[in-house]
Amino acid sequence: MAVFNLSVNGKKQQVDVDPATPMLWVLRDHLNLVGTKFGCGIAQCGACTIHLDGTAIRSCQMPVSAVADKAITTIEGLSEEGDHPVQKAWLEHDVPQCGYCQAGQIMTASALLASNPNPSDDEIEAAMNGNICRCGTYLRIKAAVKTAAANA
Amino acid sequence: MTLIAKKIDRRSFMKVSALAGGGMMLSFSWLAGCKPTTQAEVMELPKEWFELNSYIKIGDNGVVTLMSPNPEFGSNVKTSMPMILADELGVDWKNVIVEQADFYPERFDRQFTGGSQGIRQGWKPLRTAGATAREMLIKAAAQTWSVPAEEITAGAGTLEHKASGKKAGYGEMASLAATLEVPEEVKLKDIKDFNLIGVSQKNVDGKKIVTGKPLFAMDHYPANALVAMVVHPPAFGMKVKSLDESSAKGMPGIKDVFVFEPVKEDYDRNFFDVNSFSNLVAIVGTSTWEVMQAKKAIKVEWEITADSSFSMAGFGGNKMTVKVPGGVESTEGHKAAMEAMAKGKVNLLRKDGDPEGAFKKAAKVLERTYTAPYLAHNCMEPMNCFADVRADGATLYGPIQAPELIRNTISARLGLDKEKIQINLARMGGGFGQRAYGHHMVEAAVISQKVGAPVKLQYNREDDMTYGIYRPTYSATYRAGLDENNNLIAFHVNGGGVPESPVHANRFPAGAVDNYLAEGWSVESNITIGAFRAPRSNFIAGAEQSFIDELAELAGKDPIDFRLELLERAKTNPVGERNDYEADRYAGVLKLVREKSKWDEPKSGVNRGVSAYFCHNSYVAEVIDVVIENNAPVFKNVYAAVDCGIVVNPDAAANMGEGAIVDGIGNALFGEMDFVDGVPQKNNFHQYRMIRQKEAPRHVEVHFVKNDIDPTGLGEPLFPPTFAAVANAMHKATGKRFYNQPFMKEMDVSRSRI
Numbered sequence A: 001m002a003v004f005n006l007s008v009n010g011k012k013q014q015v016d017v018d019p020a021t022p023m024l025w026v027l028r029d030h031l032n033l034v035g036t037k038f039g040c041g042i043a044q045c046g047a048c049t050i051h052l053d054g055t056a057i058r059s060c061q062m063p064v065s066a067v068a069d070k071a072i073t074t075i076e077g078l079s080e081e082g083d084h085p086v087q088k089a090w091l092e093h094d095v096p097q098c099g100y101c102q103a104g105q106i107m108t109a110s111a112l113l114a115s116n117p118n119p120s121d122d123e124i125e126a127a128m129n130g131n132i133c134r135c136g137t138y139l140r141i142k143a144a145v146k147t148a149a150a151n152a
Numbered sequence B: 001m002t003l004i005a006k007k008i009d010r011r012s013f014m015k016v017s018a019l020a021g022g023g024m025m026l027s028f029s030w031l032a033g034c035k036p037t038t039q040a041e042v043m044e045l046p047k048e049w050f051e052l053n054s055y056i057k058i059g060d061n062g063v064v065t066l067m068s069p070n071p072e073f074g075s076n077v078k079t080s081m082p083m084i085l086a087d088e089l090g091v092d093w094k095n096v097i098v099e100q101a102d103f104y105p106e107r108f109d110r111q112f113t114g115g116s117q118g119i120r121q122g123w124k125p126l127r128t129a130g131a132t133a134r135e136m137l138i139k140a141a142a143q144t145w146s147v148p149a150e151e152i153t154a155g156a157g158t159l160e161h162k163a164s165g166k167k168a169g170y171g172e173m174a175s176l177a178a179t180l181e182v183p184e185e186v187k188l189k190d191i192k193d194f195n196l197i198g199v200s201q202k203n204v205d206g207k208k209i210v211t212g213k214p215l216f217a218m219d220h221y222p223a224n225a226l227v228a229m230v231v232h233p234p235a236f237g238m239k240v241k242s243l244d245e246s247s248a249k250g251m252p253g254i255k256d257v258f259v260f261e262p263v264k265e266d267y268d269r270n271f272f273d274v275n276s277f278s279n280l281v282a283i284v285g286t287s288t289w290e291v292m293q294a295k296k297a298i299k300v301e302w303e304i305t306a307d308s309s310f311s312m313a314g315f316g317g318n319k320m321t322v323k324v325p326g327g328v329e330s331t332e333g334h335k336a337a338m339e340a341m342a343k344g345k346v347n348l349l350r351k352d353g354d355p356e357g358a359f360k361k362a363a364k365v366l367e368r369t370y371t372a373p374y375l376a377h378n379c380m381e382p383m384n385c386f387a388d389v390r391a392d393g394a395t396l397y398g399p400i401q402a403p404e405l406i407r408n409t410i411s412a413r414l415g416l417d418k419e420k421i422q423i424n425l426a427r428m429g430g431g432f433g434q435r436a437y438g439h440h441m442v443e444a445a446v447i448s449q450k451v452g453a454p455v456k457l458q459y460n461r462e463d464d465m466t467y468g469i470y471r472p473t474y475s476a477t478y479r480a481g482l483d484e485n486n487n488l489i490a491f492h493v494n495g496g497g498v499p500e501s502p503v504h505a506n507r508f509p510a511g512a513v514d515n516y517l518a519e520g521w522s523v524e525s526n527i528t529i530g531a532f533r534a535p536r537s538n539f540i541a542g543a544e545q546s547f548i549d550e551l552a553e554l555a556g557k558d559p560i561d562f563r564l565e566l567l568e569r570a571k572t573n574p575v576g577e578r579n580d581y582e583a584d585r586y587a588g589v590l591k592l593v594r595e596k597s598k599w600d601e602p603k604s605g606v607n608r609g610v611s612a613y614f615c616h617n618s619y620v621a622e623v624i625d626v627v628i629e630n631n632a633p634v635f636k637n638v639y640a641a642v643d644c645g646i647v648v649n650p651d652a653a654a655n656m657g658e659g660a661i662v663d664g665i666g667n668a669l670f671g672e673m674d675f676v677d678g679v680p681q682k683n684n685f686h687q688y689r690m691i692r693q694k695e696a697p698r699h700v701e702v703h704f705v706k707n708d709i710d711p712t713g714l715g716e717p718l719f720p721p722t723f724a725a726v727a728n729a730m731h732k733a734t735g736k737r738f739y740n741q742p743f744m745k746e747m748d749v750s751r752s753r754i
């Protein structure tokens, strides 16, 4: 066990956990931030995507000890009112079916648009390819990314 | 207007009003995560609620709460079912709050999600509940204003008596209405008067989903709950021999480690009680990560199982004995067994005319065999369940499609009356049939009872993928005879699988051909299977519709014309009595897809395949366009035509259809689970290939036939025909027929990047 000081969604947080604990479980088990989802645990599905200093990463593969003072953003902290352009576009296209993968999809998409405000179809496909949606909402995801790009 | 008998059980009303009299003591929103949905944030909540029936509460300010009875696994029932209530009740959707009902059989009928039956079977009860409440509000207004009820109109949350100019909101009449007699008969709206049904409404949980609010069972974190995981045998046909407790007990955060039996040996199982393993190891600790570490370190010795059998109730309730062979099985062995069975003694399922005589006379005969492997459901949310078992009762919260049956199982296993078992319904991160089976809830309950504390049972992905309850592996051989004029004169299907046959003997083309033979067989196995989006149809549709395509080619006919010809025969002069489809509706979707895909205007460079199927009471035809780019198939366009009667929530219905098509393409190309010595050969997404964004079709259109027929289901019917539309399109693109799933294995891999 060790104490870690983290910056999560703009707030200072302290946890006392095994240093190898992935951020996914620190968020879910210890910080009550359950929007970040567990899907595979091996960086293959994207359900656990969060931002680390603005870059999309798979939190299931990020030990808390490697985070240091980098800023963590989760789906709960993407916007104050749920009105990030990506979230709004997701609602406009009524993307979710079961909804389980969508936080991860949104975190990947918002990081993509932050670094590339006008991605091509190929760039969207490449960026979103790591996020599985078992319900098959891929077409709406792509359409929503484009809408978000247009409205950002 | 339709007059229909009151469907809502009077007793349930009595019970409800008795409870309501003492204040609403029933907590529907047991979890913070299930509190009123988004609209509530913009609406003022009323000071008081009045309950008109199990489904409907009206606030003094006119805000309406509608209970959504069925568990939601992504098929939109939580939005679409309340829309039916709201339309009959006559309220503005923006004044509606939807709440997920917990499992509560005294108040709600049929809280089951699966078989594409939610909307179909909910249609009449929900309309009746809405109309009943509307009528009670009208009666309350009639009493208050002393005018005849027949002169009062109700709609958009307002009651009005035109002659006297009196007007009131539902909220003003709700308190009186709630005390009135429940009418025995109610008038339902005319279909032409629907103003919400048929108008797209957004997912009621959309805002919560995109902001990461707790909605799923896994998101439920009561302060005192322990975390539990199970370790199951590494292979089917194995069980725990001994556990070395010391290998995990002293590890950080670990509270307990033990072996348990999820089912007692003498228990008579129900249809959804599928347990892949007779015993399991439980690890209980304080945090998920710590328990995961112990799961890696734990030492268990396994042994091979012996033959066994148990008694089980079928879907209809009839008892049967299920035999489970002991020992370990492999895919190679399954293949050999299926080949032998197909050639051996098979069960006659249907015979019309003289098939063998007709085959002898045929000018051309085509025979083809189709196969498909086991599939894992791979819902995005790994199995999990919260259970709090106390001496006086139990509370469970987990992803479950069929709460009613699993409550009986839990009751029997815990030795607690079923009335003492509360099951709260979580939003599910996918279902696809997997979550009709509640073994995870039983396991959570047994563990909670043993440790005497609330537990969160968590499967990891590997557990979820290797636990079983798979889509079975199948094989089907088709044979058809054409006469010298290329008319179909004989048809034969011989199909089976491990452990069930996929053949639906009375489906198309039964009824369309004079000489018809359907046969089935099955092979016993200890690898557990279960419902998977459109059970059996998900294989047999692909086989049949690929075969029909090749047959049309042999006959030198356009594949749509060929199907329409057969359907015309089935309509005008059907063979046999028991044909499970309406030929007209079947033909209707083919004609619609022909129009929407511009089938009759072929474009160069576009390779298209067609397929049509009827299952789960709905008709679907699909056309898929594929091109080969960089040696990989790219699905450019998909056109689907669907006849599911009235469409309640069109955009959500289209979403469901798009998803089923994507799912169909993914499983047709990649889906596969094999076994060696009982061991599943894939355990996570690095091995089990799922369709991803790059492989998704570029454009999908879902078109609905417009009619006034009562709605049928949508979750499944678009899935089965996709397999053949893919195979038939890829044949056009590559010149090769695809007989064995997954198709990517049949592609020339060296030339393929996919």
Ligand code: FES
Binding pocket: A037, A038, A039, A040, A041, A042, A043, A044, A045, A046, A047, A048, A049, A058, A059, A060, A061
């Ligand atoms: S849970 Fe992290 S990528 Fe799947």
Ligand code: FES
Binding pocket: A096, A097, A098, A099, A100, A101, A102, A132, A133, A134, A135, A136, A137, B074, B380, B429, B430
């Ligand atoms: S919406 Fe269900 S997994 Fe994506």
